[in-house]
Amino acid sequence: MAENKKHSEHSHKSHEDHLRETHLMLDPMPRGKMNEMVMESMHTTSWKFWAVFALLSVIVAWGLFYSWGRLILEGVGIAGVNRPSYWGIFLVNTVFWIGISHAGTFISAILRVFKAEFRRPFTRAAELMTTFGLVQAGFSIFMHMGRVWLSYWLFPIPNQRQLWPNFHSPLSWDLLAITTYLLSSTMYLFLPLIPDLAMARDRSTGWRKTFYKILALGFRGTEGEWTHLRNALNIFAFAIIPVMFSVHTIVSWDFAMATRPGWSSTIFGPYFVIGALHSGMGAVVMVLAVVRGTMKNMNYFIRPEHFEAIGKLMLIISMGWAYFFFNDYIVQWYGGDKWTKTLLHWHEAGPMGWMWFAMLIFNVAIPWAILWNKKWRSTPWLIFIVGLLINVGMWFERYIIVPISLSINRMPFTWRLYEPGIEIPLGIGTLAFFVLLYMAASKLIPLVPVWEVQEGHMDHSLKKFGRETVVTVSDLE
Amino acid sequence: MTQERTLLAVFSDIDPAADALDQLRLMGVHDEHMNIISGIPVTEAMLGRPSQWTNVPRLALGGAAGGMLIGIFLAFISPNMYTIEVGGQPFTPVPPAVIVIFELTMLGMLLSTFLGVFLDSYFPSYRPMKYVPEISDGKIGILIEFPLPDEKKVTEVLKKLGAESVQYTEAQHL
Amino acid sequence: MTVDLNKLHAVGAIAEEAEGKWGMVIDQDLCTGCQACVAACAMENNIAFVGEEDAGYGRSMHWIRTERFWEGEYPEVRMTDYQPMLCQQCGKAPCEPVCPAFATVHSQAEKINLQVYNRCVGTRYCANNCPYQVRSFNWRDYQDSRIRPEITILANQFNPDVTVRRRGVMEKCTFCIQRIHKAQDKAKSEGREVEDGEFTTACAQACPASAITFGRIDHPESLVSQLARMPHTQHHLEELGTLPSVTYLKGA
Numbered sequence: 001m002a003e004n005k006k007h008s009e010h011s012h013k014s015h016e017d018h019l020r021e022t023h024l025m026l027d028p029m030p031r032g033k034m035n036e037m038v039m040e041s042m043h044t045t046s047w048k049f050w051a052v053f054a055l056l057s058v059i060v061a062w063g064l065f066y067s068w069g070r071l072i073l074e075g076v077g078i079a080g081v082n083r084p085s086y087w088g089i090f091l092v093n094t095v096f097w098i099g100i101s102h103a104g105t106f107i108s109a110i111l112r113v114f115k116a117e118f119r120r121p122f123t124r125a126a127e128l129m130t131t132f133g134l135v136q137a138g139f140s141i142f143m144h145m146g147r148v149w150l151s152y153w154l155f156p157i158p159n160q161r162q163l164w165p166n167f168h169s170p171l172s173w174d175l176l177a178i179t180t181y182l183l184s185s186t187m188y189l190f191l192p193l194i195p196d197l198a199m200a201r202d203r204s205t206g207w208r209k210t211f212y213k214i215l216a217l218g219f220r221g222t223e224g225e226w227t228h229l230r231n232a233l234n235i236f237a238f239a240i241i242p243v244m245f246s247v248h249t250i251v252s253w254d255f256a257m258a259t260r261p262g263w264s265s266t267i268f269g270p271y272f273v274i275g276a277l278h279s280g281m282g283a284v285v286m287v288l289a290v291v292r293g294t295m296k297n298m299n300y301f302i303r304p305e306h307f308e309a310i311g312k313l314m315l316i317i318s319m320g321w322a323y324f325f326f327n328d329y330i331v332q333w334y335g336g337d338k339w340t341k342t343l344l345h346w347h348e349a350g351p352m353g354w355m356w357f358a359m360l361i362f363n364v365a366i367p368w369a370i371l372w373n374k375k376w377r378s379t380p381w382l383i384f385i386v387g388l389l390i391n392v393g394m395w396f397e398r399y400i401i402v403p404i405s406l407s408i409n410r411m412p413f414t415w416r417l418y419e420p421g422i423e424i425p426l427g428i429g430t431l432a433f434f435v436l437l438y439m440a441a442s443k444l445i446p447l448v449p450v451w452e453v454q455e456g457h458m459d460h461s462l463k464k465f466g467r468e469t470v471v472t473v474s475d476l477e
Numbered sequence: 478m479t480q481e482r483t484l485l486a487v488f489s490d491i492d493p494a495a496d497a498l499d500q501l502r503l504m505g506v507h508d509e510h511m512n513i514i515s516g517i518p519v520t521e522a523m524l525g526r527p528s529q530w531t532n533v534p535r536l537a538l539g540g541a542a543g544g545m546l547i548g549i550f551l552a553f554i555s556p557n558m559y560t561i562e563v564g565g566q567p568f569t570p571v572p573p574a575v576i577v578i579f580e581l582t583m584l585g586m587l588l589s590t591f592l593g594v595f596l597d598s599y600f601p602s603y604r605p606m607k608y609v610p611e612i613s614d615g616k617i618g619i620l621i622e623f624p625l626p627d628e629k630k631v632t633e634v635l636k637k638l639g640a641e642s643v644q645y646t647e648a649q650h651l
Numbered sequence: 652m653t654v655d656l657n658k659l660h661a662v663g664a665i666a667e668e669a670e671g672k673w674g675m676v677i678d679q680d681l682c683t684g685c686q687a688c689v690a691a692c693a694m695e696n697n698i699a700f701v702g703e704e705d706a707g708y709g710r711s712m713h714w715i716r717t718e719r720f721w722e723g724e725y726p727e728v729r730m731t732d733y734q735p736m737l738c739q740q741c742g743k744a745p746c747e748p749v750c751p752a753f754a755t756v757h758s759q760a761e762k763i764n765l766q767v768y769n770r771c772v773g774t775r776y777c778a779n780n781c782p783y784q785v786r787s788f789n790w791r792d793y794q795d796s797r798i799r800p801e802i803t804i805l806a807n808q809f810n811p812d813v814t815v816r817r818r819g820v821m822e823k824c825t826f827c828i829q830r831i832h833k834a835q836d837k838a839k840s841e842g843r844e845v846e847d848g849e850f851t852t853a854c855a856q857a858c859p860a861s862a863i864t865f866g867r868i869d870h871p872e873s874l875v876s877q878l879a880r881m882p883h884t885q886h887h888l889e890e891l892g893t894l895p896s897v898t899y900l901k902g903a
Contacts, residue, residue, distance in 0.1 A: 031516060031615030075818035076773065077790035082709035084784050086775035146773015146788065146819025153752050153772055156551055164555035168566055168748035171774055173576045175751065180584040187591040195516070195613070201651060202610035213651060217601035220608050220651070226518040227529040228597040235537050235590045243583050250576065258780045259745045259891055410888055411736070411784040413718040416709040451517050454615050458517070562757040563750070565743035565894075 016462060016469055022305050025117055026471060028457035029300075031450065037297035038196075038446045039203050044296045045443060056436040063429025067422050068143060076146050080421040084414045085406040089423035090144035092398045093430060095272075096279065097137035098178070098251055099394060103280025104130030105185060105244040112237045117473055118309040120456040121301040124196075124449050125291060126284050127189040132437045133283075134182045136430040141178075143426055170253045177250045181243055188236045191229060194219045196446040211444070248276045255401060261339035262332065262405045271324040275394055278321045278363065281314045282390035287438070289384040291447065301448045304378035311377030314386070318367040325363075343408045351417060352404050355396045362393025483607050484621040484628075485646040486635045493639035494617045495524045500634050501621065510622040514608065516615040536593035537586050544585015548578035605648035616641070672762045673826055674868025675855070676878040677735050678900040681862035682717070684733035689713050691857030692737075695827060697813045699793030700802065712787035714738065714824040715854050732901060735863070737854070738785045738824035739887065740764050742894030746777035746786065754821070763826050763896070773819040782888050785823060792818045826865070827852040847873040868896065 020026045029037075071078060081088040104126040111119035142148045154175050158164050165172050198219040201212035219225060252272035255263040265271075285307060292302040332340045347356045366389050371377045377386075403418035441447075463472045488494040494513075501511065508527055513519065521528045552574035560568055594600065612618050621631070635643045692698065692715045699712050715737040721728045740763045747755050747764065754771040757764060766786075778786040794815045796803040809815060812829040816822050834850040847866050855863035866875035879898045886895045 035614060075789070075791040077705065077710070077818070081775070081790075083711075083778070083787070084709070086778045086788065144774070146775065146821075147771070150772045153770070156555075158555070158558065162558035163561070163753060164551065164558065166561075166563065166748070166751055166753045167552055167556065167573050167577050168563055168570065169751040169776070170749065171751040171776055173573065173580070176577060176580040176584075180580045180587075183584065184587040187587060191591065191594065198651075199516070199613035202613045213603070214601075216651070217595075217598075218603055218606065218651060219598075219600070220606055221514045221516055221612055223513045223515075223519075223521060223526065223529050224531075225598045226515070227521075227531050228533050228594045230518055231531050231533040232590045232594045235534065236587060239583060239587055239590075243580075243587075246576075246579065246583075254776075257749065258776075259782055260779065406779065409784055410782050411718075412720070413716070413734075413736070414709065414784040419708075451615075454517050561753050562747075562759060563753070563755075564745060564748035564757070566748050 019462065019469065019471060022303065023460070023471065024121060024301060024303055024305070024453070025456045025460040025473075026462065027300075028454075031454050034448075034450050034453065035199055035203060037300060038448050038450055039200065041296045041298060041448075042200075042443055042446065049294075049439070049443075053436065053439055056432045056439070059432040060429055060436055063425040063427075064139070064433055065429075067425045067429060071143060071422055071426070072148060078422045080419045080423060081403075082416060082418065084409050084411075084416060085403040085418035087144070087406060088403045088418055089399070089420050089427055090140050092395065092402050093140040093423075093427050094137050094144070095251055095398045095402070096395050097133045097140060097430070097434075098248060099272075099276035099279040099398075100283045100391075101130040101133035101137065101181070101185070101280070102244055102248060102273075102276040103284045104128070104133075105188075105240055106277055106280060107284065108188070109237045109240045109244070112233075113241070116309075117456055117460070118306055120452045121448050122284070122288055122306060123452065124189070124193065124445075125287055125447055127185065128438060128441055128447075129280075129283060129287060130185045131182070131189055132434050132441070134178065134185065135437065136434050137178065138182070139430055139433075140426075170250065170257045173250045174254060177243075177247045181247045184236070184240055184243055188233075188240055191232055191236065192449055192452065193445060194229065195221065195451045196449060199450060200446055245273055248273045260405070260409065261337065262343040262408075263401075265328055265332070267324060267328050267331070271321075271328055274317060274320045274324050275397060278314075278317050279391050279394035281310060281317055282387035282394070285310050285314070285383045285387040286391070289380040289387075291442070292380060295442065295447070298447075301453065304380070307380055307383050308374060308378040311371050311383055311386075314367060314383075314390070315371040315377075318364060318371070318390070322364045339408070339410050343405060346408050347400060347404065350404070352400070355404070356400055359393045359396040359400065362389040363397065366390075483646055484631070484643060485607065485609065486619045486621070486640040486643045487609065487611055488617045488619070488640055489615075490639070491519060491523055491617065494519075494619060497619060497635055497638045497640065498524055498526065500638065501619075501631070504627070504631065504634070506621060506631075512620040512622075514612050514618045514620065516613045516617075519617060532597050533590060533593040536596070537590040540589020540592075541582050541586035543589070545578055545582040547585065548581030549574075551581065552577040603650075605650050607646050607648050608651055609646065611641075620646075672760075672867060672869050673740075673831065674866070674875055674879065674896045674898065675737075675740075675826070675852070676864045676875050676884075676898045676900060678862045678864075678878075678903075679732040679734060680900065680903050681860045682733040682735060683860050683862075684717050684719065685859060686717055687857040687859060688715050688735060688854035688863060689717060691853040692824075694808070695810055695813070695830075695853035696825070697794070697809050697815050698787075698822075699789065699816070700805065701790070701793055702799075705790065710788075710790050712789070712793075712822070714785070714787065714822070716785075734899075735854075736783060736785060736887075737897065738764060738826075739783055739893065739895030739897045740824075740826060742896065743892060745780045745782060745891070745893060749776045749780050750774070751776075761826070761828065761831060763828070764823075765825070765828075766821060766823050768814060768816050768820050768822065771820045773821065775821065777821060782891055782893065786821055787823065789816050789818050789820045789822065847875075 079088060107119055107126040108123040142151055145151055154165055156165055194216060197212050197216035201216045204212055249269040252268040256265055256268035258264060288302050292298045333344055367386055370386050376382055407415060407417050459474050461472055462469050513524060553569045556568045607620055632643045693713060696714060698714060701710050701712055715735055718734040718736050720731045722731055723729055744764045747757055751774065752770050752772050754767045755777050775788055778788060792798050796806050830850050830852065834845050838845045851865045855865045864875045864878055866873040868876050868879060870876060881900055883900055883903050884898045885901060886898060
């Protein structure tokens, strides 16, 4: 009997150890140590980092700046757009990057509001994606315009005759929504960063000291400063959620307001929002897997439990996407409108039909087949691949909605397939620029919100319920 | 000249810091002569301190109202300055106005929340301040301003309650 | 109590109000598909020649085109009537509200759909939203003889009454608004109204079969409104509620 008890105690202890190993929140480290680890991760750069950095710089110089210059000087003719596909990959990329940007807000605002504790170590990594993704979305929109040098005409500034922009146009709503979202997500990135910048300021010398000193704004951590910051973060977390929903809904209205078969759909708003979250979460796991794999000390902060938790969300979002997709599909199909029917047939059996099937496989079949399994979704490389395929699938989805759907209209005389031109280097350029910005940021600002992690450590403890040890969390806010 | 200096006691944990604050109050130091600096958000309730006043929510509301007014101007007034008929729609249709007003309200609210943090915290300020870098290691610092009732006794009490260091501090560049 | 139907956006009421001053009737039974209208329109309105490659890729910029269709399976194919397609000058045009820069607007005076070239920033939303796909975009600087020396000779016959558009700008049929204004100015200086048949658009003028008739659709005696009252009229994509000003006659 005594031996039995001892045995159970032993297994009990190993269970506790196991819990500590698994959960970052139960594995506290002194704040000073964590600060050092984060600073070290910023300072340690291998030659591989610089090699990739240099390569991406070349790609950005060629793909983004040289090609864009050509596009501006020679006209949109060097892109693949034509009649009837007046919109092409530029718009696909705009929707894609805005979609990517939704993950940051989802993680740092929705999960903050619902106090999902696993968010703590990677809110900033996700928010950075939001800001940098929106930069690429903005680039893609401006590339799309025929006379980009006049793009300020879209801003709410009157001309000499007091003519303001046309607020009947979904594009005007879009401009307001994307500007609001870009500004607010940048502010939301910066506010919780201030204490970490102060931390970095206290631990650097040379130009970095000056850099962090300026950015930290003189933050000391007085009661007043924390109170104002906490209040502001609370307002941001709640208020940025409707802004996020409005942005992708308005993007969907660019399509849904049009009188085109396939586009004029009332479900496009939520369908686009869930699609944005789908690709965004896929991108978050990709970024986290790379950060964990390449940056020093990051395997302490980002653990399989985080991939597991995001994987669950991805599975739910994938189901949601399938639900909205099917809703959109079956209503269009049942309606039996001549043009819509032609369009659906064109999607599935047209020359780009493979893309339609690939979209369903990447967005639904593969996530469902892999993410149900806890072990599989905790494996960083495996979930990285799932995230990558989801992003490819979501890009395909936007490609099907924009240029493929545009090739069919109510005037069969104009039907024609779209073939991309300079969109390809420009698209690669925006992707490279996104990664480049992210790499630069990972060396300049603390990628882990250390104060939030420490706050989490203080909140969590183990509690015994009878024979079982469980994790408990107290509420700080 | 010691009269003008400030005593800084650094604590690692919340409980000793809260005890120290109680002791100091018993010894006659006023709450307004004490200030807390910390590397994590330690609430006033945890330390038994009077609650802090913040203007951020009020500024947010004001910003939202301002943004809404700009939205109303853009949606309902600006189209009347140069009327142009498009697609048989009215000059100032209500449903698109809802979108414009919503976006500008949110933008006004979030911008003023952000600026509110700057205003309330006097950011940015690069003047010298009383601070030690250990604070960003998650320590809690109590800044006690003179005049102190009994300097030596205060230092002793603070040390006894678990202060890692008690020292005079002067404003320095961060 | 009377209800202002226009305020309620009742389509019938709008149709009445938006009934264009100027209108066109195209008799498909008469059209021979000779493309004279296409050529005349290009001459009149300084329309760019985009070259073989771009034209083959769906970038030809004609403001009017002659659509041809076949019916049935090979070898039993039968050609349908030629279908000249141009801007229908919709009373309730889907292209207008979607432009963020107010570059495509409804003219109050002529009740036609205008494109303001110098306000266009090239979002191309209007062209996407045009159910008739009759808007054309300046994909390149087709008209710049410094870039395309081969068009230097063509530049000598530009119509001075019409602007030349550069890259990045949307354009479309204007119902030859320069001719409308010229006729109106002449009539005004002579102190009279513009008479029916006094002038016509370039496409109507060039049509050897007289399949295109242009004029005041709001004058009941004009030829165009008499034709538009024929029993075999039809409007394209009428079901979208765009209220087109171009009426087609088919199968008399």
